[in-house]
Amino acid sequence: MVASPREQAREQTMRDIVRLGREQLAQIGPAGLSLRAVARDLGVVSSAVYRYVKSRDELLTLLVVDAYNELGDAVDGALAKVADGTPRERHFAVGRAVRHWALAEPARFGLIFGTPVPGYAAPADVTNEPGTRVIVALLGILEQAHRAGQLEASALAALPQSLRVDLDAIRAEYGLTVDAEHLAVAALVWTSMVGAVTFEVFDQFGSDTFTDPAALYEIHLALLAGLLGF
Amino acid sequence: MVASPREQAREQTMRDIVRLGREQLAQIGPAGLSLRAVARDLGVVSSAVYRYVKSRDELLTLLVVDAYNELGDAVDGALAKVADGTPRERHFAVGRAVRHWALAEPARFGLIFGTPVPGYAAPADVTNEPGTRVIVALLGILEQAHRAGQLEASALAALPQSLRVDLDAIRAEYGLTVDAEHLAVAALVWTSMVGAVTFEVFDQFGSDTFTDPAALYEIHLALLAGLLGF
DNA sequence: TGTACATCAGTGAACGCGCGTTCACTGATGTAC
DNA sequence: TGTACATCAGTGAACGCGCGTTCACTGATGTAC
Numbered sequence: 001m002v003a004s005p006r007e008q009a010r011e012q013t014m015r016d017i018v019r020l021g022r023e024q025l026a027q028i029g030p031a032g033l034s035l036r037a038v039a040r041d042l043g044v045v046s047s048a049v050y051r052y053v054k055s056r057d058e059l060l061t062l063l064v065v066d067a068y069n070e071l072g073d074a075v076d077g078a079l080a081k082v083a084d085g086t087p088r089e090r091h092f093a094v095g096r097a098v099r100h101w102a103l104a105e106p107a108r109f110g111l112i113f114g115t116p117v118p119g120y121a122a123p124a125d126v127t128n129e130p131g132t133r134v135i136v137a138l139l140g141i142l143e144q145a146h147r148a149g150q151l152e153a154s155a156l157a158a159l160p161q162s163l164r165v166d167l168d169a170i171r172a173e174y175g176l177t178v179d180a181e182h183l184a185v186a187a188l189v190w191t192s193m194v195g196a197v198t199f200e201v202f203d204q205f206g207s208d209t210f211t212d213p214a215a216l217y218e219i220h221l222a223l224l225a226g227l228l229g230f
Numbered sequence: 231m232v233a234s235p236r237e238q239a240r241e242q243t244m245r246d247i248v249r250l251g252r253e254q255l256a257q258i259g260p261a262g263l264s265l266r267a268v269a270r271d272l273g274v275v276s277s278a279v280y281r282y283v284k285s286r287d288e289l290l291t292l293l294v295v296d297a298y299n300e301l302g303d304a305v306d307g308a309l310a311k312v313a314d315g316t317p318r319e320r321h322f323a324v325g326r327a328v329r330h331w332a333l334a335e336p337a338r339f340g341l342i343f344g345t346p347v348p349g350y351a352a353p354a355d356v357t358n359e360p361g362t363r364v365i366v367a368l369l370g371i372l373e374q375a376h377r378a379g380q381l382e383a384s385a386l387a388a389l390p391q392s393l394r395v396d397l398d399a400i401r402a403e404y405g406l407t408v409d410a411e412h413l414a415v416a417a418l419v420w421t422s423m424v425g426a427v428t429f430e431v432f433d434q435f436g437s438d439t440f441t442d443p444a445a446l447y448e449i450h451l452a453l454l455a456g457l458l459g460f
Numbered sequence: 461t462g463t464a465c466a467t468c469a470g471t472g473a474a475c476g477c478g479c480g481t482t483c484a485c486t487g488a489t490g491t492a493c
Numbered sequence: 494t495g496t497a498c499a500t501c502a503g504t505g506a507a508c509g510c511g512c513g514t515t516c517a518c519t520g521a522t523g524t525a526c
Contacts, residue, residue: 195425
């Protein structure tokens with residue numbers, strides 16, 4: 001069944017709204033995102049946007065999901081290019097993809113990994129799946145390495161019981177056979193990647209401290225790979 | 231020379247403004263911070279605040295410096311309690327102090343480590359020194375360990391020339407004798423701490439993924455200590 | 461194929477709100493003689 | 494110690510701005526018979 005002209009127009013307008021929202025995000029940040037400005041850019045009276053979006057918060061949610069998915073696509077795309085690579089190569093592919101996307105889209109990176117927008121809480125049911133795509137990709141690399149017997153034992157001391165329970169729940173949820181210790185390391189790898197990229201994107205080192213931040217990041221990826229046993 | 235009553239009143243009002251600004255930050259975030267609201271809370275007409283603060287941006291700068299310094303004080307205080315501890319113990323003290331402060335003051339943590347406030351750029355000359363206190367403390371631990379011969383060699387492959395130049399500049403600036411490789415690791419340690427704390431403070435793991443985030447963080451500090459050679 | 465009705469996109473006005481900043485002013489506190 | 498003047502804190506009104514959201518409406522597109 002082909003979409004009617006009206007349906008096509010509606011879908012096009014929907015896409016335009018998200019696109020214009022993205023552009024606004026880049027200019028004035030999430031807290032300043034405004035439906036009226038989107039309407040203006042769309043060439044339409046402000047109340048017309050309400051035909052497409054119930055409220056400002058709903059637009060924010062669309063943009064959050066959009067950003068998570070584009071990051072997820074970037075990571076999946078990078079992984080596809082090294083489908084037969086070693087775990088280490090695939091780990092580097094994920095790390096570099098996250099950095100490149102964040103540098104290209106600092107505002108959207110900030111939307112999903114920066115300060116939460118005050119008064120706005122992303123609805124978990126709609127946000128959870130796209131929000132976990134990168135960590136799921138990292139866990140996939142880990143699991144694959146483990147099944148291939150390419151994983152060194154983790155250098156971790158015993159995990160406290162509370163943490164082990166949480167990690168076992170994750171193992172069960174995703175059907176992982178890799179040990180809980182490696183999952184604890186994977187959590188560090190993920191938060192460290194985001195932390196390192198955040199510092200660079202938001203310029204939290206002094207602005208002229210590192211002339212070659214890519215080189216620093218590569219070193220960090222290597223250290224993290226070492227922790228995982230790649 | 232004793233401060234005159236007028237001067238005392240002025241200083242008290244200054245402190246009140248910063249305090250009220252902090253409270254607002256906690257409620258509506260940095261982007262929503264408003265001089266009018268501060269004036270209201272202060273019980274004064276909105277234009278009166280301009281006697282104390284030149285603009286909204288100047289108030290933001292005050293709050294940024296205030297936040298950096300309180301975090302720095304928290305870290306220094308924690309370090310003072312383990313002045314004779316091992317490098318590893320001191321490393322843990324810093325890591326825990328950062329986490330505790332961030333959890334106690336999520337909005338101010340977000341102000342200095344989260345998405346930059348759109349349209350606002352902190353003046354570097356006023357922000358640099360307080361903004362580097364924690365990393366300077368970390369470097370101090372590293373240097374002390376190195377001078378005491380308590381530092382294992384770093385497991386890092388050769389650093390690229392560009393990075394080595396930057397790191398040598400840092401070594402010169404702070405008079406460090408520890409090798410550049412360890413500084414590269416220290417950068418990861420710092421960004422990783424902030425990354426891990428950010429995930430917890432901003433609830434970027436799923437909200438019920440980790441029931442005992444403190445335990446996870448301890449594991450991460452241990453991994454980072456291992457990387458440093460502590 | 462043509463008509464009658466329903467659906468939908470977009471309009472324009474309005475409500476009530478908050479913001480940063482400027483300006484001429486009043487009245488109290490401080491200072492020089 | 495007392496007077497004349499300068500400094501300063503705070504007032505109140507105003508400027509011009511943008512926001513989210515609601516509502517009754519017009520006119521075009523789609524659908525059922």
